[in-house]
Amino acid sequence: xxxxxxxxxxxxxxxxxxxIATLQLLQKxxxxxVYPPRQTCCGQPMANSGFxxxxxxxxxxFLENFAEFDYIVAPSASCVLHVKDHLHSTExxxxxxxxxxxxxxxxxxxxxxxxxxxxxxRFPHKVGIxxxxxxxxxxxxxQMSELNAAPFSKPVRLLHMVDGLELVTLERPDExxxxxxxxxxxxxxxxxxxxxxxxxxxxxxGAEYITSVDLSCLMHMEGILQRNKSAVKAVHIAExxxxxx
Amino acid sequence: MEKVEKDHAALAEEFIKDxxxxxxxxxxxxxxRQKRDMAAKNIPExxxxxxxxxxxxxxxxxxxxxxxxxxxxxxxxxxxxxHWAADAEEHNAIVYSILKEKGIEQMVKSKSxxxxxxxxxxxxxxxxxxVINSDLGEYIQQLDNEPPSHIxxxxxxxxxxxxxxxxxxxxxTEKGVSDPTTLTRFARRHLRNVFVTRRAALTGxxxxxxxxxxxxVCTNEGNADMGAHLSEVQIASMGxxxxxxxxxxxxxxxxxxxxxATGQPITIYSSHFKKPREGQxxxxxLVDMGRSRQLGRPDFRDSLKCIRCGSCMNTCPVYRKSGxxxxxxxxxxxxxxxxxxxxxxxxxxxxxxxxxxxxxxSNVCPVKINIHEQLYKWRQVIVQEGYAANTKVLGIKxxxxxxxxPTSYSTIGKAGRWVLNNIPFAVNNKFNxxxxxxxxxxxxxxxxxxxxxxxxxK
Numbered sequence: 001x002x003x004x005x006x007x008x009x010x011x012x013x014x015x016x017x018x019x020i021a022t023l024q025l026l027q028k029x030x031x032x033x034v035y036p037p038r039q040t041c042c043g044q045p046m047a048n049s050g051f052x053x054x055x056x057x058x059x060x061x062f063l064e065n066f067a068e069f070d071y072i073v074a075p076s077a078s079c080v081l082h083v084k085d086h087l088h089s090t091e092x093x094x095x096x097x098x099x100x101x102x103x104x105x106x107x108x109x110x111x112x113x114x115x116x117x118x119x120x121x122r123f124p125h126k127v128g129i130x131x132x133x134x135x136x137x138x139x140x141x142x143q144m145s146e147l148n149a150a151p152f153s154k155p156v157r158l159l160h161m162v163d164g165l166e167l168v169t170l171e172r173p174d175e176x177x178x179x180x181x182x183x184x185x186x187x188x189x190x191x192x193x194x195x196x197x198x199x200x201x202x203x204x205x206g207a208e209y210i211t212s213v214d215l216s217c218l219m220h221m222e223g224i225l226q227r228n229k230s231a232v233k234a235v236h237i238a239e240x241x242x243x244x245x
Numbered sequence: 246m247e248k249v250e251k252d253h254a255a256l257a258e259e260f261i262k263d264x265x266x267x268x269x270x271x272x273x274x275x276x277x278r279q280k281r282d283m284a285a286k287n288i289p290e291x292x293x294x295x296x297x298x299x300x301x302x303x304x305x306x307x308x309x310x311x312x313x314x315x316x317x318x319x320x321x322x323x324x325x326x327x328h329w330a331a332d333a334e335e336h337n338a339i340v341y342s343i344l345k346e347k348g349i350e351q352m353v354k355s356k357s358x359x360x361x362x363x364x365x366x367x368x369x370x371x372x373x374x375x376v377i378n379s380d381l382g383e384y385i386q387q388l389d390n391e392p393p394s395h396i397x398x399x400x401x402x403x404x405x406x407x408x409x410x411x412x413x414x415x416x417x418t419e420k421g422v423s424d425p426t427t428l429t430r431f432a433r434r435h436l437r438n439v440f441v442t443r444r445a446a447l448t449g450x451x452x453x454x455x456x457x458x459x460x461x462v463c464t465n466e467g468n469a470d471m472g473a474h475l476s477e478v479q480i481a482s483m484g485x486x487x488x489x490x491x492x493x494x495x496x497x498x499x500x501x502x503x504x505x506a507t508g509q510p511i512t513i514y515s516s517h518f519k520k521p522r523e524g525q526x527x528x529x530x531l532v533d534m535g536r537s538r539q540l541g542r543p544d545f546r547d548s549l550k551c552i553r554c555g556s557c558m559n560t561c562p563v564y565r566k567s568g569x570x571x572x573x574x575x576x577x578x579x580x581x582x583x584x585x586x587x588x589x590x591x592x593x594x595x596x597x598x599x600x601x602x603x604x605x606x607s608n609v610c611p612v613k614i615n616i617h618e619q620l621y622k623w624r625q626v627i628v629q630e631g632y633a634a635n636t637k638v639l640g641i642k643x644x645x646x647x648x649x650x651p652t653s654y655s656t657i658g659k660a661g662r663w664v665l666n667n668i669p670f671a672v673n674n675k676f677n678x679x680x681x682x683x684x685x686x687x688x689x690x691x692x693x694x695x696x697x698x699x700x701x702x703k
Contacts, residue, residue: 007693007694009648009654009658011693012658012692012693012694013658013661013662013692014662014686014687014688014689015686015689015693016689016691016692016693016696017689019693020693020696023697023701035693035694035697035701037651037694037697037698038651039651040648040649040650040651040654041648041654043648045641045644045648046641046644046645046648047621048602048621048624049598049624049628049637049641050598050624050625050627050628050629050633051625051628051641051642051645052625053625053628053629054641054642054645055645057645057648057649057650058645058648058649061649061651133601133602133603133604133605134602134604136604137603137604137605137607137608138604144605144608145282146282146560146605146608146609147292147608148285148286148288148289148291148292149292172275174605175562176562176601176603176605178562178563178601179601180600180601180602180603181601181602183598183600183601184679185678185679186254186598186678187253187254187257187563187598187599188254188258188678188679188681188682189254189257189258189261189567190254190257190258190261190563190566190567190599191601192681192682192683193261193264193267193566194562194563194566194601195683197271197566219686220683222684222686223679223683223684223685223686224682224683226683226684227682227683227684
């Protein structure tokens with residue numbers, strides 16, 4: 001099995017440590033991972049802004065880079081959801097469909113494909129988990145509070161395998177942080193207010209770290225934490241699952 | 246088409262300036278969302294009920310023509326006079342002509358978002374008719390000359406002290422009185438007098454049963470009943486999508502409506518109206534107002550399933566933090582944002598963007614409208630129809646160009662990181678809306694791609 005590593009554009013530029021952790025974690029679990037160097041972006045920023053018609057080049061690049069792999073894995077629920085919902089090809093629709101169906105978010109890949117049941121990880125801290133909306137309601141990585149259905153959480157299951165980690169309980173476990181792609185600048189006031197409220201739920205419950213399957217949410221909350229000189233850090237779940245200190 | 250002066254982002258920014266109010270508004274609606282969760286989780290078959298309701302509405306929308314004719318025939322048989330209105334103007338003119346014929350100059354009205362959409366009150370007031378909204382929240386909004394900010398809780402954005410002030414100014418209560426019970430009692434006394442003196446009453450319609458020609462009006466205050474029972478002329482205004490096929494389907498919708506709206510098992514009053522009592526006249530106005538146009542848009546058709554419970558507003562974090570009036574449309578929140586562009590695309594071009602697409606609305610919706618997917622689709626339509634700002638079009642085009650080429654992407658990425666590391670003030674300034682209240686991300690020396698090329702590539 002060969003996995004094509006999909007590192008979204010902003011993760012590549014701003015959060016290489018999360019990408020490195022994703023790569024190392026998969027390698028530790030015995031997976032052969034290849035990073036196709038000519039990748040850029042899934043096209044979501046354009047599509048969510050109403051410009052899906054400008055994403056064909058990104059789609060073509062994605063197909064060119066990833067079509068050959070058995071699985072495509074990315075440390076970002078939001079980008080994976082975009083690929084799954086909207087990746088298309090006018091020339092070869094079947095190829096696009098194949099790629100869509102074998103693209104996985106990291107946590108989903110660990111629990112559903114690799115069926116990981118133990119990890120050699122240690123992270124002795126109090127951690128708050130931010131359920132990214134696209135992971136929660138889009139990829140259904142956990143049960144949303146809106147539905148009358150049995151609870152489960154794939155990220156929490158993995159975090160429970162980490163030695164020394166203590167999860168904090170939040171008042172609103174699945175509230176949106178307000179990032180929302182270009183929403184974060186187009187609706188700056190609402191976005192920041194949502195982010196502040198999201199962060200304060202974690203702070204009130206004693207989190208030392210806020211983690212998530214989506215770096216975009218974390219980038220937004222990290223920006224707010226840093227502006228307020230908070231000691232609390234945002235960290236991608238791959239870095240926790242790969243931590244050994 | 247009309248253009249609004251301030252868009253959602255600007256109106257929201259004004260609302261958010263009073264952070265204490267936002268926290269209170271957010272908390273009040275979240276409390277209702279929690280009550281809804283408890284009510285929904287007490288019913289084991291909740292998800293099956295949602296599915297059933299959604300499918301019944303599918304059937305209705307697919308056969309709307311037939312159901313409307315069946316309904317009209319039965320309503321007429323019951324002795325109620327049926328009117329058809331294509332738009333607001335026709336609807337308002339019908340109401341006015343009914344009142345004029347009877348020489349009535351005063352009317353009492355229970356909650357009806359449709360008449361808000363039609364701006365009925367303004368229309369009648371201009372023609373010398375006095376209209377009083379009898380739903381307490383709407384009454385308060387009317388006194389304050391503001392539209393409702395929420396379809397179920399019209400004045401949820403107002404604090405009790407503000408309401409006390411409004412009552413003092415308009416109804417002569419003592420200054421400084423803000424106790425809700427005292428104010429409610431005062432309003433009730435005032436409204437009782439309205440009910441017994443008005444000869445005409447208008448109500449909305451929650452559900453219209455095609456097979457029996459009756460309609461159901463749900464309120465918690467009993468105000469619709471009081472108005473309707475005491476009046477000599479009773480008018481009901483309904484959107485053509487309010488039809489349900491048979492009486493047996495009501496059980497499903499009534500169980501879903503109140504639980505979704507407020508967490509109550511059922512509204513206090515779910516009143517059936519079928520035929521006029523002796524000496525009374527009943528009129529029913531079936532209003533299109535863009536609904537048949539929306540029915541013809543396959544991507545947006547399902548928005549017509551809405552039963553106006555408001556649960557998508559209560560759950561929406563954007564609505565909770567920005568307030569209903571920031572949506573500058575009768576129906577605010579997520580559902581309003583997918584209904585409004587159908588009515589006037591230019592005026593409401595901003596609304597589908599007033600969302601993070603978090604998806605909570607679709608999953609809380611009792612009739613399973615895929616609201617967040619429709620928001621995404623409206624964005625595509627609005628851009629394609631040319632309603633996006635030029636600056637945005639240029640920005641996104643530049644972004645698409647950069648991301649379409651691996652070379653330009655890595656060059657620009659590297660340049661961006663260099664700027665953040667070496668001349669941060671070029672980015673960290675007031676022209677950058679990210680930076681206003683948030684720090685920019687730390688900028689690493691090398692990208693993952695660069696690291697990988699050095700360390701991993703064999």
